[in-house]
Amino acid sequence: MxxxxxxxxxxxxxxxxxxxxxxxxxxxxxxxxxxxxxxxxxxxxxxxxxxxxxxxxxxxxxxxxxxxxxxxxxxxxxxxxxxxxxxxxxxxxxxxxxxxxxxxxxxxxxxxxxxxxxxxxxxxxxxxxxxxxxxxxxxxxxxxxxxxxxxxxxxxxxxxxxxxxxxxxxxxxxxxxxxxxxxxxxxxxxxxxxxxxxxxxxxxxxxxxxxxxxxxxxxxxxxxxxxxxxxxxxxxxxxxxxxxxxxxxxxxxxxxxxxxxxxxxxxxxxxxxxxxxxxxxxxxxxxxxxxxxxxxxxxxxxxxxxxxxxxxxxxxxxxxxxxxxxxxxxxxxxxxxxxxxxxxxxxxxxxxxxxxxxxxxxxxxxxxxxxxxxxxxxxxxxxxxxxxxxxxxxxxxxxxxxxxxxxxxxxxxxxxxxxxxxxxxxxxxxxxxxxxxxxxxxxxxxxxxxxxxxxxxxxxxxxAWHYGTMKKYEFDLQNRVSTEWLTDYSPGLGVSRVRGIGLIYTDIVTGIPAFFSHFITNLPAFHQVLIFVSFKPHPVPCVPPSERYLVGRVGNKDYRIYRCIVRYGYCDQVRDTDNFEEQIIGSIGEFISLEESDSESLASPEGRMMIVGKPLVESNALIPIHDTTSVAGSTNIANNETLASPSGDFIERKTAVRRKKVRFLIPEGGARMRLSVREELQELIDARESGTAYFLGQSHLTVRDDSNFLKKFLIMAFVFLDRNCREPPVALNIPHAALVEVGMVYII
Structure with a gap:
C-alpha cells in the first residue's frame, strides 16, 4: 500500500x-x-x-x-x-x-x-x-x-x-x-x-x-x-x-x-x-x-x-x-x-x-x-x-x-x-x-x-577549495564521536544541563561533531535542548518547502536532543532568511507532534528521520505569534545586505532594524495531545524563551611535515581562500552575542 x-x-x-x-x-x-x-x-x-x-x-x-x-x-x-x-x-x-x-x-x-x-x-x-x-x-x-x-x-x-x-x-x-x-x-x-x-x-x-x-x-x-x-x-x-x-x-x-x-x-x-x-x-x-x-x-x-x-x-x-x-x-x-x-x-x-x-x-x-x-x-x-x-x-x-x-x-x-x-x-x-x-x-x-x-x-x-573541503570533511567523519558518548557517558563526567537551546551547526549527519565534543570536554555543560543542524545540498534547482526539513532524535526522548537536516537546491536561499531559527523550532515541534502516531520512530540507533515542512501558520504543534520590537544596532545581521523586493527593486537592510520576535504557543486543541507530547512541546517553548546559543566549528588546517609539495600548496591555498572569502551564509544571521565559535586544529 x-x-x-x-x-x-x-x-x-x-x-x-x-x-x-x-x-x-x-x-x-x-x-x-x-x-x-x-x-x-x-x-x-x-x-x-x-x-x-x-x-x-x-x-x-x-x-x-x-x-x-x-x-x-x-x-x-x-x-x-x-x-x-x-x-x-x-x-x-x-x-x-x-x-x-x-x-x-x-x-x-x-x-x-x-x-x-x-x-x-x-x-x-x-x-x-x-x-x-x-x-x-x-x-x-x-x-x-x-x-x-x-x-x-x-x-x-x-x-x-x-x-x-x-x-x-x-x-x-x-x-x-x-x-x-x-x-x-x-x-x-x-x-x-x-x-x-x-x-x-x-x-x-x-x-x-x-x-x-x-x-x-x-x-x-x-x-x-x-x-x-x-x-x-x-x-x-x-x-x-x-x-x-x-x-x-x-x-x-x-x-x-x-x-x-x-x-x-x-x-x-x-x-x-x-x-x-x-x-x-x-x-x-x-x-x-x-x-x-x-x-x-x-x-x-x-x-x-x-x-x-x-x-x-x-x-x-x-x-x-x-x-x-x-x-x-x-x-x-x-x-x-x-x-x-x-x-x-x-x-x-x-x-x-x-x-x-x-x-x-x-x-x-x-x-x-x-x-x-x-x-x-x-x-x-x-x-x-x-x-x-x-x-x-x-x-x-x-x-x-x-x-x-x-x-x-x-x-x-x-x-x-x-x-x-x-x-x-x-x-x-x-x-x-x-x-x-x-x-x-x-x-x-x-x-x-x-x-x-x-x-x-x-x-x-x-x-584547492575542493581538496581542502574534502579533507576537512574526511577529518570530521573520522573524528566524530558516537551519540552514546554524549547521552550515556557525559553524565558520568559531571556534565550539567543549562537552560536554553543550543543550535550546533555541523556538516555531518550522524554522530557528534568533533568540535562539540572538544567543547564539552573543556567546558562540561550544554543546554537543556540541543539541536544538531546540517545543511545538505541536492543536485536539483529547488527543494520544495514541504520536503526541506528532515528531523529526528539523538538518543532517548528524555535527552531532548534532536537532529535537523536542512535540504536545499542550488537555487535555494535557505540560509539567508531571518526567520530560520523560527523555522527550525517549528519543524522540531511538528516532528514531536507527528512522532506520536509513528510507531517506527525509534527504529534505528540514530532515530527515525521524518520529513516536516508544513508552514508554521498551519502547524498542528506550535503556533507562532509575531511581536515587532525595535532593535537599534541589531547584531542579527553582520553586514548590510542588499536584497530584492517583490517588485524587483533593491532594499538595503541597515544594522538598525525593527526585527520580528516570534514566540510560540501550543494550539487550543493541544489539550487532546498526549501528556508527554504536550510536556515536551512546553519544554521546547520554555527553552526558546530562555535564549538560544549557536555553536560553529572553526577549523585550523595544518599539513603534516612529511607531506609532499602539492598537498602543502593546496592546503595553503585553501586556508588563504577560506580566510579571505566571505563568512559562511549561516553566520551572517547569527547574533554575535549568541555565537560560540569552537576552534580545532585539523592535521591533514
Missing part, C-alpha cells in the same frame, strides 16, 4: 513540476524580448569580427568568400541551431541550464559525487516516507571542474577598440558592469531595443549587399564549397577557421542563461530572429567580399560593406551593440558561479537574487568586479582584435566540447536512448568541434594563451 501511495505521490509531483513551468505566450514573448538584451548580445556582435579577423592574404579569389560562407552557414546551423536550440536546450534541470545542469542530471541518475560519504549518512539522506519524493533527492555534495570552460568565454569579445580609443572603451566597459546591479530583468528591457535595431540594420544591409553585389551567394550553402576549401587547405587557411568559429559565439550561453528565462523564449528568439538575421548578414558580407577581395585593404571588415551614407549610423549602433555583446557571458558566469557556490565547490561569495519570479536571475558583486578587471586588462593589454578573437575562439570550442561529452552521457543515461544514438551525437558534433580545436591550437601563441592562464588560475582555485 505504501508503494502505491508513493507512486501516486511521485506522479503528482511530476505533474506539478511539469505544469509549474508552463508559461503563457504573452509571458514567452516578454521573455523573448528580454533575451535579445541578455542572451544574444554575443551572437549579434559576432559579424563585427568573424570575417574581419581573417587575414586578407587568405582571400585568393571570389570562390574563397563562397567557401568561408559555406563554413559559416553550416557551423551556425549545425552547432547553434541543431545542437543547442533543438537538442541541448531540452536537457534542462527543472528550468536551469548550463554544464552544471547536465552534471546535476548525471549526478542524480548515476549517483556521481566527488566528496566522501559514509554509508550511515547515505542511509539517512535516502530515507523516505510515503509522501516523500522517491527520486531526485539523493545526497550529493557535488563538485564541477568544467565551470572555467563555460564562463571562460569571459568578456574578452569586446570589439570596442576597433572603433574608439582605449580610454573610451574602458569607460564603456566599466559602465556595463555597473549596470549589472539592476538585475537581468531591467538590463534585458534596457538592452533589448539596441540589439533589435542592430539586428534589423545588419540584416537589412546584408540583404542589400546580396541583391546589389552577388545574388548567387546563396549557392555557397552547398557543402561542395567546404570540400573545395579542405582539398586545397594549408596552415594559413586552416588557421582562419578560428575566426569562422566566432560565428557561434554565444551558443553555450543560450543554454547557461536558461535559468534566467525559459526554453521556449530562447528558442523562439533564435529561430525567428537571430538565425535568419545572421545568415542574411553573413551572406551580404560574403557577397561584398566576393567582388572586392582584390580592392581596398580592409575589404573583409563589416564596416566596408555598409553603404557610405549609413556609415555614421553603423558606427553608433556597433558601439552600442558591442557594449551589450558581453552581457550574455556576464549573466552566464553569474549562473554558473551561483550553482557551484551552493554545492561548495567555489569560495564563498555574496549572491543577490534579483527576481522573485525567476530563481535563476542572480547578481554576484565580487565576480562582477573581477570580470570587469579581466576585461579591462584585455582591452588595455591586447593591441590587436585578432588576439582577442583567438582567445575567445579557444574558450568557445572547449566549452562546447565539454557540453558535447556530458550531453552524450545524458542521452544514454537520463533520456535512456540507445548507445548508438548517444555515440552518434558524440561522434558527429565532436568531429565538428575537433576540427575547430585544431585550428585554434595553431593560434595558441597569438592570444589563446591568455585563456589557459585564466583557466589555470580558476582550476587551481577550484581544486
Amino acid at each position: 505504501s508503494l502505491g501511495l508513493k507512486g501516486i505521490f511521485c506522479h503528482l509531483c511530476f505533474l506539478r513540476s511539469e505544469f509549474s513551468f508552463k508559461e503563457t505566450w504573452r509571458h514567452s514573448l516578454i521573455l523573448s524580448f528580454q533575451t535579445l538584451g541578455v542572451v544574444y548580445g554575443r551572437f549579434s556582435t559576432a559579424p563585427l569580427y568573424v570575417f574581419g579577423t581573417i587575414q586578407t592574404t587568405n582571400f585568393k579569389s571570389n570562390e574563397t568568400a563562397y567557401e568561408y560562407f559555406s563554413f559559416l552557414f553550416w557551423t551556425l546551423t549545425i552547432v547553434s541551431l541543431l545542437k543547442y536550440t533543438f537538442i541541448v536546450l531540452r536537457a534542462d534541470d527543472n528550468g536551469e541550464g548550463g554544464i552544471f545542469a547536465l552534471y546535476s542530471l548525471l549526478c542524480r541518475h548515476c549517483k556521481v559525487g566527488l566528496l566522501p560519504n559514509d554509508r550511515s549518512t547515505e542511509e539517512i539522506m535516502q530515507h523516505e516516507e510515503c509522501y516523500q519524493l522517491s527520486s531526485g533527492l539523493q545526497r550529493s555534495l557535488s563538485n564541477i571542474k568544467y565551470t572555467s570552460s563555460t564562463d571562460a568565454e569571459q568578456t574578452i569579445s569586446d570589439d570596442l577598440r576597433k572603433y574608439v580609443p582605449v580610454p573610451s572603451a574602458c569607460v564603456i566597459t566599466v559602465g556595463l558592469f555597473i549596470l549589472q546591479y539592476y538585475g537581468t530583468h531591467k538590463i534585458g528591457f534596457m538592452f533589448a531595443p539596441i540589439v533589435t535595431i542592430w539586428l534589423l540594420f545588419i540584416s537589412g544591409v546584408g540583404m542589400y549587399n546580396v541583391f546589389h553585389w552577388d545574388p548567387k551567394i546563396f549557392s555557397a550553402i552547398s557543402p561542395v564549397y567546404m570540400y573545395r576549401f579542405v582539398r586545397k587547405i594549408n596552415k594559413a587557411s586552416w588557421k582562419s577557421l578560428n575566426s569562422i568559429l566566432l560565428c557561434v559565439a554565444g551558443s553555450e550561453t543560450m543554454f547557461t542563461d536558461l535559468g534566467h528565462f525559459s526554453r521556449r523564449s530562447i528558442k523562439l528568439t533564435f529561430v525567428c530572429l537571430i538565425y535568419p538575421a545572421l545568415v542574411l548578414c553573413y551572406a551580404g558580407q560574403a557577397a561584398f567580399i566576393s567582388k572586392h577581395w582584390n580592392g581596398t585593404e580592409n575589404f573583409n571588415h563589416l564596416s566596408e560593406s555598409v553603404p557610405k551614407h549609413l556609415r555614421h549610423v553603423f558606427i553608433l549602433l556597433s558601439l552600442l551593440a558591442s557594449a551589450v555583446g558581453s552581457q550574455a557571458t556576464i549573466t552566464a558566469t553569474f549562473s554558473i558561479i551561483n550553482q557551484c557556490l551552493t554545492l561548495g565547490c567555489f569560495p564563498r561569495v555574496k549572491v543577490i537574487h534579483t527576481s522573485d519570479k525567476r530563481l535563476g536571475q542572480v547578481y554576484i558583486p565580487d565576480v562582477n568586479w573581477l570580470l570587469m578587471a579581466l576585461s579591462l586588462s584585455v582591452t588595455i593589454g591586447f593591441h590587436d582584435v585578432t588576439r582577442i578573437a583567438n582567445a575567445a575562439g579557444m574558450a568557445i570550442v572547449f566549452g562546447m566540447i565539454v557540453t558535447t561529452c556530458m550531453m552524450s552521457l545524458v542521452i544514454a543515461l537520463y533520456w535512456e536512448k540507445s548507445l548508438f544514438v548517444s555515440g552518434c551525437f558524440l561522434i558527429f558534433f565532436g568531429f565538428v568541434e575537433a576540427v575547430y580545436v585544431s585550428a585554434c591550437m595553431l593560434s595558441f601563441h597569438k592570444g589563446a594563451w591568455y585563456l589557459f592562464v585564466i583557466s589555470a588560475v580558476s582550476f587551481t582555485i577550484m581544486l
